[in-house]
Amino acid sequence: MAEITVAKLAGFCFGVSRAVDTVESSIGTGGRLYTLGKLIHNPGFIRSLEDKGVKVISADDLERIFDETNVNNETTIFTRAHGITRELSEQLEDYASRNKYFHVRDCTCPYVKKIHRIALDHTSRDSVMCVLGDEGHPEVQGIVSYARGEYIVEKTADELASSLKKANICNKNIILVAQTTQSLKEWEKTQKIIKKLYTNSKIYDTICSVTENRQNEVLKLSRKMDMMIIIGGKDSSNTAKLYSISKENLDLTFLIEDASSIPLKYVKPHMKVGIAAGASTPGEIIQEVQNIMSENNEKTFEEMVEESLKPINNGDRVKGVITSVSDNEIHVDIGAKFTGIITYSEVTDDPSAKITDLYKPGDEIEAVVMKVNDAEGVAQLSKRKIDVAKNWQVVVDANASGEILEAKIIDVVNGGVIGLVGGVRVFIPASQSGLMRDADLNQLRGQVKRVKIIDINEQRKRVVASIRVVERAENKAKRDAFWSQVEVGQTYHGVVKTFMPYGAFVDLGGVDGMVHTSELSWKRIKHPSEVISIGDEIYVIVKAVDKDEKRISLTYKTPDQDPWKIFTEKYQEGDVAQVKIVSLMDFGAFAEVVPGADGLIHVSQISREKLAKPSDVLNVGDVVDAKITKIDSENHKISLSMKALLDDAADEE
Numbered sequence: 001m002a003e004i005t006v007a008k009l010a011g012f013c014f015g016v017s018r019a020v021d022t023v024e025s026s027i028g029t030g031g032r033l034y035t036l037g038k039l040i041h042n043p044g045f046i047r048s049l050e051d052k053g054v055k056v057i058s059a060d061d062l063e064r065i066f067d068e069t070n071v072n073n074e075t076t077i078f079t080r081a082h083g084i085t086r087e088l089s090e091q092l093e094d095y096a097s098r099n100k101y102f103h104v105r106d107c108t109c110p111y112v113k114k115i116h117r118i119a120l121d122h123t124s125r126d127s128v129m130c131v132l133g134d135e136g137h138p139e140v141q142g143i144v145s146y147a148r149g150e151y152i153v154e155k156t157a158d159e160l161a162s163s164l165k166k167a168n169i170c171n172k173n174i175i176l177v178a179q180t181t182q183s184l185k186e187w188e189k190t191q192k193i194i195k196k197l198y199t200n201s202k203i204y205d206t207i208c209s210v211t212e213n214r215q216n217e218v219l220k221l222s223r224k225m226d227m228m229i230i231i232g233g234k235d236s237s238n239t240a241k242l243y244s245i246s247k248e249n250l251d252l253t254f255l256i257e258d259a260s261s262i263p264l265k266y267v268k269p270h271m272k273v274g275i276a277a278g279a280s281t282p283g284e285i286i287q288e289v290q291n292i293m294s295e296n297n298e299k300t301f302e303e304m305v306e307e308s309l310k311p312i313n314n315g316d317r318v319k320g321v322i323t324s325v326s327d328n329e330i331h332v333d334i335g336a337k338f339t340g341i342i343t344y345s346e347v348t349d350d351p352s353a354k355i356t357d358l359y360k361p362g363d364e365i366e367a368v369v370m371k372v373n374d375a376e377g378v379a380q381l382s383k384r385k386i387d388v389a390k391n392w393q394v395v396v397d398a399n400a401s402g403e404i405l406e407a408k409i410i411d412v413v414n415g416g417v418i419g420l421v422g423g424v425r426v427f428i429p430a431s432q433s434g435l436m437r438d439a440d441l442n443q444l445r446g447q448v449k450r451v452k453i454i455d456i457n458e459q460r461k462r463v464v465a466s467i468r469v470v471e472r473a474e475n476k477a478k479r480d481a482f483w484s485q486v487e488v489g490q491t492y493h494g495v496v497k498t499f500m501p502y503g504a505f506v507d508l509g510g511v512d513g514m515v516h517t518s519e520l521s522w523k524r525i526k527h528p529s530e531v532i533s534i535g536d537e538i539y540v541i542v543k544a545v546d547k548d549e550k551r552i553s554l555t556y557k558t559p560d561q562d563p564w565k566i567f568t569e570k571y572q573e574g575d576v577a578q579v580k581i582v583s584l585m586d587f588g589a590f591a592e593v594v595p596g597a598d599g600l601i602h603v604s605q606i607s608r609e610k611l612a613k614p615s616d617v618l619n620v621g622d623v624v625d626a627k628i629t630k631i632d633s634e635n636h637k638i639s640l641s642m643k644a645l646l647d648d649a650a651d652e653e
Contacts, residue, residue, distance in 0.1 A: 002271045004293055005225070007217050010277035010286050013210040015109025016040050019081040022107050027052050031074035031103075034065065036088070037138055039080050039107065040280035041236035044258050054078075059088055066095045069102045076103040081280075082138040083108040083116065085145035111180045111208045112139055118177060118204050119146035128152060128172050130160055132190050133179030137237055140179055157190035161197065174201035180208040181238035181279070183245070184215055210279070211238055215245055218276045222246040225274035227266065228253040231289055232278030239278030246276070251362035252321070259288040263364060266321060266333075267293065312338060312379060316369045317386070325359050330383075332365060338379040342367060346382040349420055350410050352446055387423025395424050395463055399453040404470055407451045409444045417441050419451060419465065426451065432466035450474075478510035486552065488542050494554075496536040504528040506540055506554060515540060519555040522563045522596040531556070563596030564636050570594065573631050579640065581622045589614040591626060591640060599638030601626060608646050 012020065019039055026033060033054045038046050046056065057065065062077075069075040077092060084092075092104045108116075123129050128150045133140040135153040144151045152167065154160035164174075176194050178187050187207055194201050222228050228246040232239025234257060246253040254263050267273060273293065277286050312318060312334070320334035330347065332340035342365075347355055359365065367381035368389075398405050407419030407426055416429040428451065430441060450471075455464040494506040494513065503516040520531045532538060544553040559565065571577060571593065579591035579599065588602040603614050611617065618624070627648075630639035 002267050002269065002273050002293070004290060005221065005272070005274050006286065006290055007214070007221055007274065007276040009210065009214045009217050010231070010275065011279075011281050011283045013109075013208065013214075013279035015111060015208070016081050016279050019078070019107035019109070020045075022105055023049065023054060023078050026076060026078075026105070027054065031076055032065075033076050033078070034061075035078045035080060035107075036062075036084060036092075037080040037082075039078065041082075041233040041239070041278075042257075042280040042282065043233055044285060045280070045282050059091075062088075062091065062095070066099065066102060069099055071101060074101045074103070076105060078105045078107050080138065081107055081109050081112075083112040083142035084138075085142050086116075086120075087145060108142075109180065109208075111206070112142070115143050115177050115180070115204075115206045116146045118175070118206070119143055120148070122175055122202065122204075123148045123151075124173075125149045126172050127175050128164070128167070128169050129175045129177065130154075130164065130194070131177055131179065132157070132160060132182050132187060134237060137179065139181075139237070143177070143179075157186055157193050160190060161193045164197065174198045176201055176203045177206045179237065180206060181211050181241055182207055183241050184212055211241075214238070214276075214279070215241060218242045218245050219249070221274045221276065222249040222253065224272065225250060226252065226268075226271045228274045228276065229262070229289065229293075230255045230276050230278070231257070231286055232281045233257060236278045236280050239280070242276055242278060246274075247362065253362060254364060256289070258285055259292050262289060262292055263319075263321075264293070265319075312369050312372060314369055314371060317366065318369060318379075318381070319364060319366045322359055322361050322363045322365055324361060325356055327355060330355060330359060330365070332367070332381065334379065334381075338372065338377055340367065340379050340381045342381045342383050346370070346380075346384050348384060348387075349423070349425060350408060352410070384423060391422030391424050392461070395421055395426070395453060396456065396458065399456045399463075402452065404450050404452055405465075406448055407465060408448050409446065412441045412445060417444055419449065421451070421463075421465075424463065426453070426463040426465040428465050428467060432464075432468045434467040434471045475510045482509065482511045483547055483550065486542060486545055486547075488545055490542045491539055492542070492554075493537065493539055496532050496534055496538060499528045499534065501527070504532060506538065508540075508552075511550075511552065513540065513542070513552040513554040515554045515556050519543065519553075519557055522557055522561055563594055567594045567597040567638070568631070568633070571628055571631075573628055575628050576625055576645065577628060577640075578623060579626050581618050581620055581624065584614050584618060584620060586613050589618050591624070593628075593638060593640075597636075597638065599626070599628070599640040601640045601642060605629075605639075605641035605643045608643055608650075 023039060034057045035054060036057060038056055065075055095102050096104045119129060129147045131140055131143060131151060131153045133153060134155055140153055144153060152160065152163045154163055174194065184207065191203055194203065228250050230239060230243045230246060230253065243253060243255045252266065256262060275290060318334045320332035320340055322330055323333050324331040328344050330342040332342065334340040344355060365383060366386050367383045368385045369379055370382050371380040405421050407421045409417050409419050411418040416427055417433060419426045419428055433441060433444060449467045451465040451467055452469045453463060454466045492508045494508045497505045497507045497512060503514055505512045505514055517525060517528060520528055525531060538556060540554040540556055542552060543555045577593050579593050581589050582592050582598060583590045588600050590598045590600055593599050603611055606614055607617060624642060625645060626640040626642050627644040628638060629641045629644060
């Protein structure tokens with residue numbers, strides 16, 4: 001019989017328990033109950049709340065729910081244990097102050113609230129807050145929203161140090177914090193690196209003490225066990241850390257969400273099995289797993305051996321644990337007298353994929369038996385067929401509903417390309433590729449594209465999809481959104497698309513705007529290529545908009561580059577400037593005072609002697625000293641005189 005040990009700190013932590021109790025105590029009190037985001041990272045528990053009438057909503061739903069709230073439709077919003085952004089918190093406070101029937105219950109974990117206060121109180125424009133954590137995690141998104149200056153988020157110590165070195169932080173203060181569920185090992189490494197690089201850094205130890213103790217317990221337990229089971233949601237950060245810690249010590253570590261996924265067939269007689277759980281795992285799930293394993297323990301050794309020797313047949317679905325991975329195949333322990341082998345072609349259709357990147361020893365895998373060789377004790381398996389079977393219905397449903405799917409382009413064939421949608425091959429005709437006619441389709445190879453199913457043959461398992469249909473709809477939505485909010489004076493980041501003799505067209509994200517040649521530079525230019533190139537990413541300012549005709553005029557010139565502004569800040573009447581002769585006319589010479597701002601030296605102001613024409617004494621390109629005799633600010637004209645300097649010299653003599 002296997003010996004089962006349950007970690008003492010398995011299950012809800014204080015912060016999660018507090019959030020759960022807050023919500024459950026409100027069930028049945030009347031009114032509408034919502035959690036802003038998933039209260040905790042446990043799918044089973046979230047489903048149980050929904051069954052009790054507590055719905056999960058996103059930030060996009062808030063305004064609608066607020067508008068619907070009244071005396072007959074009271075509302076309570078619960079914030080998730082991981083916390084929310086500062087902007088969302090302020091929005092909720094505003095709603096609650098404006099409508100007495102709109103209530104907000106803050107279920108943020110106290111440890112997370114502590115980091116919010118650190119960010120708010122100890123950051124500024126002169127600081128950089130460094131966060132060791134997952135940038136996509138709700139907790140981290142909330143933390144950085146409270147920072148008053150720059151911030152950097154990285155998952156590892158080395159990545160954080162690298163980002164800091166690349167950033168231009170000058171003499172800014174370094175504030176270091178960690179996601180509450182971060183790995184202790186990585187956190188300790190991070191502190192050493194930051195202390196060494198930045199002696200004036202401020203480090204705040206923000207890893208939850210319960211998390212710290214839980215990780216230490218799993219570390220010790222995994223070193224004593226033959227097998228570990230970690231229970232928790234796959235989206236849970238702290239559960240993932242526990243799994244990672246155990247996996248480092250013990251290959252036979254499994255991550256399950258509930259009792260339905262217990263890997264019973266790997267439990268052997270006299271094996272030591274440890275059970276641990278993340279902070280978002282309810283106690284009843286832990287107890288259920290323990291009970292099922294205890295019941296399984298009642299089987300005799302002979303029964304287990306008999307089960308392991310059960311025959312397998314072609315077409316059977318089997319689950320197993322990967323024992324080895326190479327570039328060409330995977331070996332799987334399927335709990336029978338056969339060794340399962342999955343060749344590269346039966347793992348994936350994607351020729352760019354590496355098996356060693358997809359799987360590693362100890363991973364659980366499901367496959368279909370293709371061929372059994374009794375003599376060699378080998379069963380040929382297919383993972384690819386499982387993927388196709390699982391995802392075929394997804395493709396069929398998407399065809400009916402119009403849902404957009406993602407496809408990785410894996411091959412170029414006659415007339416189009418082949419994409420993979422969850423293992424299902426779909427054909428995308430060249431006309432639906434989103435590229436110009438006769439364009440090289442190979443440029444799509446390896447890309448992940450959003451597609452819409454446009455035709456399907458369920459009997460022959462053939463699917464046709466379109467990239468173009470999706471891109472057209474998305475581009476139209478972008479254009480509509482753009483024209484609904486564009487105003488004169490707004491700044492946009494765009495890409496230079498084409499040149500015309502009179503200017504350049506810039507792609508602003510689905511909408512083209514025109515920059516006239518005169519708006520590309522403060523200096524006179526003959527062609528746009530003198531200033532910009534096709535493909536350049538530039539910032540432009542909206543100069544004029546015609547929403548009816550869908551036309552937009554842009555300028556690339558900024559006020560701080562205005563030559564007249566530069567000139568007036570540097571010179572005033574009576575100053576002497578060194579100028580460059582740029583053109584000669586019969587009535588005088590034009591000279592550049594600053595780049596883009598020219599002044600006129602009248603022929604009578606060139607010399608004390610009477611000249612027939614300026615070219616008698618001046619050439620284009622000459623650099624001379626001249627006195628600024630007049631500045632016409634209204635018409636942006638500058639009058640210069642070389643003669644005045646000669647007169648001044650004569651007066652001094």
